[in-house]
Amino acid sequence: MNHGYSADKDAVLARLKKVEGQVRGIARMVDDDTYCIDILTQVSAATRALENVALLLLDDHLDHCVRHAAIQGGPEADEKIAEASAAIARLVRS
Amino acid sequence: MNHGYSADKDAVLARLKKVEGQVRGIARMVDDDTYCIDILTQVSAATRALENVALLLLDDHLDHCVRHAAIQGGPEADEKIAEASAAIARLVRS
Amino acid sequence: MNHGYSADKDAVLARLKKVEGQVRGIARMVDDDTYCIDILTQVSAATRALENVALLLLDDHLDHCVRHAAIQGGPEADEKIAEASAAIARLVRS
Amino acid sequence: MNHGYSADKDAVLARLKKVEGQVRGIARMVDDDTYCIDILTQVSAATRALENVALLLLDDHLDHCVRHAAIQGGPEADEKIAEASAAIARLVRS
Numbered sequence: 389m390n391h392g393y394s395a396d397k398d399a400v401l402a403r404l405k406k407v408e409g410q411v412r413g414i415a416r417m418v419d420d421d422t423y424c425i426d427i428l429t430q431v432s433a434a435t436r437a438l439e440n441v442a443l444l445l446l447d448d449h450l451d452h453c454v455r456h457a458a459i460q461g462g463p464e465a466d467e468k469i470a471e472a473s474a475a476i477a478r479l480v481r482s
Numbered sequence: 483m484n485h486g487y488s489a490d491k492d493a494v495l496a497r498l499k500k501v502e503g504q505v506r507g508i509a510r511m512v513d514d515d516t517y518c519i520d521i522l523t524q525v526s527a528a529t530r531a532l533e534n535v536a537l538l539l540l541d542d543h544l545d546h547c548v549r550h551a552a553i554q555g556g557p558e559a560d561e562k563i564a565e566a567s568a569a570i571a572r573l574v575r576s
Numbered sequence: 577m578n579h580g581y582s583a584d585k586d587a588v589l590a591r592l593k594k595v596e597g598q599v600r601g602i603a604r605m606v607d608d609d610t611y612c613i614d615i616l617t618q619v620s621a622a623t624r625a626l627e628n629v630a631l632l633l634l635d636d637h638l639d640h641c642v643r644h645a646a647i648q649g650g651p652e653a654d655e656k657i658a659e660a661s662a663a664i665a666r667l668v669r670s
Numbered sequence: 671m672n673h674g675y676s677a678d679k680d681a682v683l684a685r686l687k688k689v690e691g692q693v694r695g696i697a698r699m700v701d702d703d704t705y706c707i708d709i710l711t712q713v714s715a716a717t718r719a720l721e722n723v724a725l726l727l728l729d730d731h732l733d734h735c736v737r738h739a740a741i742q743g744g745p746e747a748d749e750k751i752a753e754a755s756a757a758i759a760r761l762v763r764s
Contacts, residue, residue, distance in 0.1 A: 393700065393706060393709075394703070397700060397701075400700050401697055401700055401701065404693055404696055404697040404700065405697065407693050408690055408693045408694055408697070411686055411689050411690045411693060411720075412690055414686055414723075415683055415686040415687065415690070418675065418679060418682050418683055418686065419679075419683065421676070424675060424727055424728075424730065424731040424735060425731065425753045425754075425756075425757050427675075427727055428724055428727055428728065428731075428757045428760070428761070429757070429760065431720060431723055431724040431727065431761075432724065432757075432760040432761055432764045433764075434720055435717055435720045435721060435724070435761075435764045436764045438693075438713060438716055438717045438720065439574055439575070439717060439764070441696075441713055442574070442710055442713040442714065442717070443567070443570065443571050443574060445706055445709055445710055445713065446567070446570060446706075446710065447567045448706065449706040449707065449710075450544075450548070450563050450566060450567060451563050451567075453706060454544070454548065454552070454563075455552045455559065455563065458548070458549045458552035458553055459552055459553060459555075461553070465549065469544050469545050469548075469549065471707045472544060472707075473537070473540070473541045473544060473545075474707075475707050475710045475711070475714075476537065476540060476570055476573075477537050478710070478711065478714040479570075479574050479710070479713075479714055479717075480533055480536070480537060480573050480574055481533070481669070482714045482715075482717045482718045482721070487606065487612060487615075488609070491606060491607075494606050495603055495606055495607065498599055498602055498603040498606065499603065501599050502596055502599045502600055502603070505592055505595050505596045505599060505626075506596055508592055508629075509589055509592040509593065509596070512581065512585060512588050512589055512592065513585075513589065515582070518581060518633050518634075518636065518637040518641060519637065519659050519660075519663050521581075521633055522630055522633055522634065522637070522663045522666070522667070523663070523666065525626060525629055525630040525633065525667075526630065526663075526666040526667055526670045527670075528626055529623055529626045529627060529630070529667075529670045530670045532599075532619060532622055532623045532626065533623060533670070535602075535619055536616055536619040536620065536623070539612055539615055539616055539619065540612075540616065542612065543612040543613065543616075547612060565613045566613075569613050569616045569617070569620075572616070572617065572620040573616070573619075573620055573623075575763070576620045576621075576623045576624045576627070627762055627763070630762070631755070631758065631759050631762060634755070634758060635755045638732075638736070638751050638754060638755060639751050639755075642732070642736065642740070642751075643740045643747065643751065646736070646737045646740035646741055647740055647741060647743070649741070653737065657732050657733050657736075657737065660732060661725070661728070661729040661732060661733075664725065664728060664758055664761075665725050667758075667762050668721055668724070668725060668761050668762055669721070
């Protein structure tokens with residue numbers, strides 16, 4: 389099945405690969421006894437990168453799944469909108 | 483003109499009234515030289531209350547404006563979805 | 577008793593006054609049926625302003641209460657540091 | 671040189687290892703065309719896990735580096751407190 393992020397799949401995968409590398413780099417800094425504040429700067433950067441992946445996935449979800457469900461109408465439209473709202477709330481509160 | 487939050491207007495206004503009271507209460511605590519940590523607890527609570535107002539407004543926006551625009555189609559649908567995405571990003575980053 | 581924010585008391589109170597005005601302005605926008613996205617922009621701005629008040633109070637807390645307690649030593653130093661950590665966690669998660 | 675997180679080094683490394691696995695799992699979900707909302711749930715969980723690593727590092731920093739610098743006094747104490755405040759601000763805003 390095709391999802392909202394299909395067109396951006398390569399971009400999403402490339403960003404996740406980058407975040408994985410950032411997290412591995414942070415572990416190396418901890419292992420090397422790097423100064424705490426310098427590690428924290430990298431943790432903030434990785435957190436922001438992950439949030440940006442979430443925002444990209446959410447954009448695609450609104451642009452495809454929610455839009456299509458709204459056009460189809462019926463209970464599936466309500467469900468998709470409720471799901472998107474819940475995902476946004478989790479993101480804002482995380 | 484009617485907006486997404488029309489049905490929830492009284493609920494949104496009641497919540498904002500409560501946040502306004504929370505902020506006034508925090509100012510009183512500062513004025514009374516209350517212990518910093520106790521003030522910070524109230525600032526976190528008011529921040530969370532404001533975020534919840536934002537999430538309620540956003541739910542209504544998806545449920546009404548975005549849904550209607552998607553059904554109508556055309557450039558307005560694209561515009562409404564892009565606006566919602568930008569508002570979500572501002573919220574997640576604030 | 578004097579707290580960390582004593583020197584910044586007027587600045588903190590002025591910022592809180594401004595946030596209170598922002599929240600009242602948002603209520604007026606809702607009452608006037610302003611477009612949801614424009615309201616959300618103002619809610620994000622007020623949320624950020626409240627976070628900045630929290631960061632200012634926290635700076636002062638570290639700079640005064642935590643610093644003094646550390647110099648004094650004893651169980652109060654541990655307590656102040658644990659309190660500051662808990663306040664930071666509430667702030668990051670809100 | 672010893673840093674604040676020395677005692678917790680193994681715990682921090684174990685958590686980072688887990689976050690790395692979560693991010694790799696998310697990439698696999700994207701590759702397998704998993705439903706967007708299910709991916710977003712995992713991205714929120716990984717973001718929260720990274721924030722918890724940051725909070726642990728920050729606790730250790732206050733408990734060791736800031737405490738020691740405060741006891742020593744002098745310009746280094748001011749510097750450590752200013753650094754901690756800046757790191758907290760980056761974390762709250764990310």
